Amino acid sequence: MKTLVLNASYEPLGVISTRRAVMLVLAGKASTVAGNGAQLHSRSLVLDAPSVVLLNQFIKVPHRRIPLTRKSALERYGHVCAYCGKYGDTLDHVIPRARGGTHTWDNVVIACFRCNNVKSDRLLTELGWKLPFELKEPHLNMASLISMRWNDPNWEEFTEPWRRHELQLAG
Numbered sequence: 404m405k406t407l408v409l410n411a412s413y414e415p416l417g418v419i420s421t422r423r424a425v426m427l428v429l430a431g432k433a434s435t436v437a438g439n440g441a442q443l444h445s446r447s448l449v450l451d452a453p454s455v456v457l458l459n460q461f462i463k464v465p466h467r468r469i470p471l472t473r474k475s476a477l478e479r480y481g482h483v484c485a486y487c488g489k490y491g492d493t494l495d496h497v498i499p500r501a502r503g504g505t506h507t508w509d510n511v512v513i514a515c516f517r518c519n520n521v522k523s524d525r526l527l528t529e530l531g532w533k534l535p536f537e538l539k540e541p542h543l544n545m546a547s548l549i550s551m552r553w554n555d556p557n558w559e560e561f562t563e564p565w566r567r568h569e570l571q572l573a574g
């Protein structure tokens with residue numbers, strides 16, 4: 404049996420064994436938010452098995468960074484050229500590397516072969532082009548990972564709001 408762990412802010416943090424979740428509850432570190440219908444028996448007590456627990460104290464979790472590769476960029480942007488909206492599968496440095504542009508999420512988009520060629524080593528301002536979105540470093544979305552990996556309908560109401568939140572951040 405598995406249990407979803409929520410931060411004190413209700414943000415999904417991860418999935419642990421229900422046994423471990425019970426230990427957290429017994430230690431006063433977490434509270435049960437939803438049970439899974441089963442009961443756990445120990446020598447001295449009977450407990451409702453938690454399906455979801457909430458940490459009693461907020462813990463600060465560092466953002467999980469996603470390495471920038473052609474594959475991860477394609478996953479983020481799809482095969483969509485940032486400049487013309489058509490099919491693209493080329494990594495493009497918005498500020499060209501030859502002009503000091505960095506190989507970082509805040510400088511990389513997907514472009515089609517044609518736009519990539521037209522653009523070459525020029526800046527967007529020199530071409531009169533504009534990006535249709537703001538460039539931001541993406542973070543791994545725990546809520547999405549959890550719902551994809553476990554697909555537990557009982558957890559949806561806890562993961563769904565955070566998935567939507569992340570999608571908005573990704574623009």
Ligand SMILES: [Zn+2]
Pocket residue numbers: 484485486487488489491514515516517518519
């Ligand atoms: Zn294009």
